[in-house]
Amino acid sequence: MTRITLRRRALGAAALATLARPAFAQAAPIRVGELNSYSRMAAFAVPYRNAMQLALEAVNAAGGVMGGRPLEFVFRDDGSTPGDAVRVAEELLTRENVSFIAGTFLSNVGLAVADFANQKQRLFLATEALTDALTMSQGNRYTFRVRPNTYMQTRMMVEAVRGKTQKRWAVVAPNYEYGQSAAASFKRLIGTVIPGAEVVTEQFPALGRVDAGATVGAIAQARPDAIFNVLFGPDLVAFVREGNTRGLFERRLVLGLLTGEPEYMIPLGDETPEGWIVTGYPWEQIETPASHKAFVAAYRAKFNDTPRLGSLLGYVVVQMVANLLNKAPGLETDALITALSDLETETIAGKVTMRGLDHQSTLGAWVGETALQNGRGVLRNWRFADGKDYMFSEAEVLVARPR
Structure with a gap:
């Protein structure tokens, strides 16, 4: 277990002026339990936790919360399995006396913790788990989500190919809740922007155990015009490497959900494929809001590293x-x-609203094209897609969400 209470002098992202250290001698801290896949998904989760530390320093240096109480997060690894995560969530509530719980990375884990929160009638702020079910078909009163869900991010990408002519699509996604949810959203949406579009093959390799040769071979055999890729992490690296070797991506349009996030693009290095349309995080190019540039400067100064998408999310949380x-x-x-x-x-x-209708936040994402620059992958021709423009409609929420 890692328990972190941060009360030191700090640089805030909204205002980087030096702040006087507040007196917390008599104020009991407000504790939040945070469980995440810190071991298995360290590329995302460690920068996420780093940025949380930075944000906590800023909050506490500015006087804390609720009239002067320090804010404290208790960090625990969720084991990357539903059973372990529920056990950790129980321990955070009963042994650590946290006010509520937050976190989770994998979608199946997020759903398990959401069900636990519903049973215990305690607040759960899901931060990274992306499956639509979390706030739709399996939504509940006690669960809220920060990141844009698979439907929102897939819709952002599909809108980017409106007017294209590629009708034969391949889908490749990890075989668990997130991948299945993203694939379902894509199949629902692609025909709205390319009339007559169809999915000619679907490949669902096991998470973390992709057989890149077999997967690339099956896609090539189907002869699609375009590919919708949902793989991430080591699976993405293996898929791209094999696809580059066998020419899979040549003269094919490719959409890559999450591919442009630094934690997944940095490992690709000079193997980064060019021209993929992706969601990502061009941290070094973002000019507004001004607080973002201040955040980047503070993060780099503290950790001697560049921020990842996980870093942005951790600070926002x-x-x-x-x-x-x-x-x-x-x-x-x-x-x-x-x-x-x-x-x-x-x-x-920017401004983020936690929509009361379905407990889904309006946090957006950056959509752009991959390119190679000095041997590393970057985003070009990107735009910020405001999440509020891509959410499920009120009518859809009322039909799908339990009441």
Whole structure:
């Protein structure tokens, strides 16, 4: 277990002026339990936790929350399995006395913790798990989500190919909840922008165990015009390497969900394929809001590293939690839920609203094209897609979400 309480003098992303250290001698900390795949998904989760530390320093240096109480996160590894994650969530609530729980990376883990939170009637702020089911078919009163879901991000990418002529598509995705959810969203949406589009092959390799040769061979045999790729991490590297070797991507349009995120593009190095349309995070090119540039400078100074998409998310999560606690009249679960519903937070990614209708935030994503620059992958021709423009409609939510 790692327990981190940060109360030192710090640089905030919204204002980098030196702040006086507040006196917390008599104020009990407000504790939030954070469980995530810190071991198995370290490329994302470690930068995520680093940025949370940075944000906590800023919050506490500025006076804390709820009138002067320090904010503390208790970090635990969720084991990357539903059973382990539920056990850790139980321990955080009962042994660590946290006010609520947050986190999870893998979608199947997020769903398990959401069900646990519903049974225990305690708030769960899902930060990374992307499956649509979390806030739709399996949504519940106690679960909220920060990142844009698979439907939102897939819709952003599909809109980028409106007017293209590629009708024969291959889908490759990891065989678990996130991959299946993304594939379902793609099959639903692609025909709305390319009339007559069809999926001619679907490949679902096991997460972390992709047989790149067999997967690339099966896709090539189907002779698609384009590919929708949902693989990430080591699976993505293996797939790209084999695809480059066998010419799979030549003269083919490729969409890569998450591919442009630095934690997944950095390992590709000079093997980064050019011209893929992806969601990502061009941190070095983002000019607005100004607080983002300040965040990048502070992050690089503290960790001697460049931020990842996980870093951005971690900082945004702490900003939202601090805002929630300053708006809520108390720490009772009902008070927290009421305050979080439709809560607006100014973040380093702009204004984010936690929509009360389905407990899905409006945090957006960057959509662009991959390119090689000095032997590394970068994004070009990118734009920021505001999440509020890509969410499920109210009518869809009312039909799909349990009431």
